[in-house]
Amino acid sequence: MTTTVSVALRSVSRVYQTSAGPVTALDEVSVDFAAGTFTAVMGPSGSGKSTLLHCAAGLDRPTAGTVSIGGTDLGGLDDTGLTLLRRDRVGFVFQAFNLVSALTAAQNIGLPERLAGRRPDPDRVAAALAAVGLTGRGGHRPGELSGGEQQRVAIARALNLCRSPGAGRRPSRVTAALARRAVRVDDASSVTGPAVLFADEPTGALDTRTSRQVLELLRSTVDERGQTVVMVTHDPVAATYADRVLLLADGRVADDLGGGLTAESVAARMTRLEATC
Numbered sequence: 001m002t003t004t005v006s007v008a009l010r011s012v013s014r015v016y017q018t019s020a021g022p023v024t025a026l027d028e029v030s031v032d033f034a035a036g037t038f039t040a041v042m043g044p045s046g047s048g049k050s051t052l053l054h055c056a057a058g059l060d061r062p063t064a065g066t067v068s069i070g071g072t073d074l075g076g077l078d079d080t081g082l083t084l085l086r087r088d089r090v091g092f093v094f095q096a097f098n099l100v101s102a103l104t105a106a107q108n109i110g111l112p113e114r115l116a117g118r119r120p121d122p123d124r125v126a127a128a129l130a131a132v133g134l135t136g137r138g139g140h141r142p143g144e145l146s147g148g149e150q151q152r153v154a155i156a157r158a159l160n161l162c163r164s165p166g167a168g169r170r171p172s173r174v175t176a177a178l179a180r181r182a183v184r185v186d187d188a189s190s191v192t193g194p195a196v197l198f199a200d201e202p203t204g205a206l207d208t209r210t211s212r213q214v215l216e217l218l219r220s221t222v223d224e225r226g227q228t229v230v231m232v233t234h235d236p237v238a239a240t241y242a243d244r245v246l247l248l249a250d251g252r253v254a255d256d257l258g259g260g261l262t263a264e265s266v267a268a269r270m271t272r273l274e275a276t277c
């Protein structure tokens, strides 16, 4: 059985120019994230985790190397192409939720549809709220929800859970725009949601119980929807929800651990890594 690669990084480097001189945040990193898998990215502070996520998601351009999402080389896209690809193929969840405070939970969930020029279908918004355990809370603004509830709204929005089923029948704007640029793209995302969901410390601001709910939700999007999830975390317990743990140190991949890990074994590996940095 061939494994479909959702995101591929090849010899990716990112060097920041600072007043104190260049800082190499990523140093020739090559890594694949297979479709339908859940990867935790860990490593000491400053090891390059957020930079890796931002380069992989097309939020930042690498100084050298290539990144492709679903077979599309991001380096071949201009800013508009990159924006459109990010909008249709990539979901991003942050520690700080980043919901629009003036909009209700339902309106936040419907935002990707509105941005794509479609009216969110109320039944699908209700189904999206139910999928993240927030039935009856659609009328609440972010300030009226707990941190865990806000993060679940953010995940429903990032996964575009209320996307209308007809959206994939015609080429989406991104597919049409990429086709004009003669870039190969498979349009499965138009039906199923983004190719990959990136999460930068999604449980960093949450207590243990609400963290568990958010992690279970991420796990179920992989198991039940075949979603690809790449999550930066400092928490060894959060990493045990993943199929794989990628450990970074000094901008390089220091270890690539398989699934079935315990929080204790991840913590021990992290402690050894921090001792050598």
Ligand SMILES: Nc1ncnc2c1ncn2[C@@H]1O[C@H](COP(=O)(O)OP(=O)(O)OP(=O)(O)O)[C@@H](O)[C@H]1O
Binding pocket: 016, 017, 018, 023, 024, 025, 043, 044, 045, 046, 047, 048, 049, 050, 051, 052
């Ligand atoms: N915009 C920037 N300008 C200059 N240096 C930067 C910038 N962003 C990150 N860096 C540097 O790049 C390196 C990697 O940073 P990055 O944020 O990717 O690390 P991280 O592993 O996510 O850290 P943390 O766990 O503390 O969030 C660090 O040395 C950081 O200081």
